[in-house]
Amino acid sequence: MLGELHSQLAPALVITRRELRDQFRDWRIIFPVVALTMFFPALMNFTARQAVNFVSNYGAPLVAERLIPFLLMVVGFFPISVSLVIALESFVGEKERHSIEPLLSSPLSDGQLYLGKLLAAVVSPLLASYLGITVYLVGVYREMGWIPTPVLITQILLLTTIQALVMVSAAVVVSAQTTSVRAANLLASFIIIPMAILIQGEAIVMFWGRYAVLWWVILALAVIAWLLVRAGVAHFSREELLGRELDSLNLRWGWQVFWREFIGGAPTLPVWIRQVGGLLSQKMRLPMLLVALSLAAGILVGASQAKVFALPVELISINNTDSGVLQGPEIMQFYSVAGVSTVWLHNIRAIILATLLGLFSFGVLGIIVLMLPLILVGYFLATAATAGLSPLVFFTAFVLPHGILEIPAIILAGAAILRLGATLATPAQGQTIGEALLHALADWCKVLVGLVIPLLLLAALLEVYLTPRVVIALLGG
């Protein structure tokens, strides 16, 4: 097995070695790497010393305590930013220089080519980053006697490595899918902005002193890096790389591809509805199961938080609910067509938000959005139990009357979102990434128009006209 791994990996490393040699011959890469490795840690040492001296005058050593590890993380991050530049031009740069075709005509597999380029982009900035961290640590030890704990240094090294991998794997995806370095640089904003937000989040965590949270960040980034690499390899196409000359937005073509898939050649509405049914049984079974399990997990998560964030018992006394509780919503004209449409449109908005988030996160963030109401349900079920109320009765009163339609609608929408997001990480047989995405989008629309939206409308009707009455019937005095 090791032999086979070596035979698969060795050709990729041939690419990596050549690219590394090329990088070390290019002063435009060497200069910033050296500068960021040597100069920047020294500057951070100076900053740390000044900050420690300053805050110690005001009796706030905590700030210094938190600042030194934070600067360690920053020192590690700066050199890996160079990896973005290298990775962005990995494929498209070679295309522009016309040196890609001999490589594409070679017997290297797609995976070997991809891995070789990926490693080449990540190795030198990472080495620079480790060196920078070392320079910084030596500096702070010599000047302030500060030594990080083994756990902290492990976290920082892992975080730096995984951040470099995320940036590089995303940049290589961009590089393999664009037609010019200019276009790749423009698209790099989609990497730089999330990374900047991530660093800000990490800064908050580190100043807050909740270092355990960094493990979750590392885990999440590792999953994202894996998904990005998978997406990159899945959609790597020699033909696209070589054949596509212009990044043109062809709306007409896009609409035609989408519409063809959406209609599916169905001559009548009943045939189309049968097709939607077929779609569920053929392509949506596994996503539906995954979403159902996620929602169940959401209820459990919510229930587990009831003890952590407990409500005062007097606030949750809902026995003897009488028809008076209906009056509040009535004043706001909730029990009307307007109320139905409010509930319905709110749910549709939530599904669209989940879809947008799912598109950029391989479906994951979309599912988390859909889990949120179920987390609340779990929380209130557990809270009700704490208050001596049967969770089953509570569920039957508040959730079941409309949830019997709404929850299946959420599962269906979630499955379509998951499939849409997963399209990016799934090999598209004989299709471009755009075609695959348009087909998945058409399937998403089919499920939404054919099932989810009508089910949500019925659920909204039930939620407005039935659920409050069931609450009174079951929980009324």
Add this chain to the structure above:
Amino acid sequence: MIVTRDLGKQFDNFWAVDGVNLRVDAGEVLALLGPNGAGKTTTVRMLTSVLRPTRGEALVAGFDVVREAQKVRAAVGVLTEQHGLYGRMPAGDYLDFFGQVYGMDAARRRARTQRLLEDFGLQAERKRRIGEYSKGMRQKLALARALLHDPPVLLLDEPTSAMDPESARLVRDAIRELRSASRAIIICTHNLAEAEELADHIAIIRQGKIIASGPPTELKRSLLGPSEYEVAFGRPLNGFPLFFPHGADITDRGEQWVRFRTASPDLTNPLVLRYLLAQDLAVTGLHEVPRSLEQVYLSAMSSSREQEGNDAG
């Protein structure tokens, strides 16, 4: 070695290659001729398994270009239209890199690199960066890369473009040598003299379709009609009436020469000579009027355009 059946490649709504049938056996050279954008490069890219055919099939060195893409790529040496060299690398390192990519061991890489650099007169320059090479030197290095792993199939796109006459001769000699070593070679070129010199078969491609193909002599006969011959005389004819046998049609005449066309020169030419000698004319020579591939090419293009006009009409 190379067989294509109804090979086609569609980009959006445009067929770049449309139903191409080719066959190149071992030891043969096929010259693929055609104007820019005719589909030559697309055909080569399909034969190197870089582009996936939209229809039809192609076998290269016995491997299917779709199902056995990696084997095809390992069996093919390709000289791309653009050299595709790494400017910062020295030539020796460059060939060594591609040797590794093709899975060659170190000893073989060394031997092949040295041999090819010597053959192409680049040995003395092996440590110079490729970026400092002239266009011709780059072309030779790119060709050396294509030959490095000693492939049974060679696909050469414009092998002598940008070369000085001496270097071009060197490359042409190299290609001739490679043919004798039982390889199948396809050359895409605009240089018709080169194609005529090197190729056993010619295929002319226009708008993705092969409009004429065959050995050069056969193409000349089919597209330009029967061969033309010229008889030279030692003295001016001064309007002397010439009598030619049946089957030899006079096409042109000058002061001391006359041209005729015949479909069966083996039978007619001895008769022509006998007739002329019988008329007491001082015949000093009889030879076939050379016909260039350029005439064939232009004739094929013109017929194809006419055909297209008729179809449209």
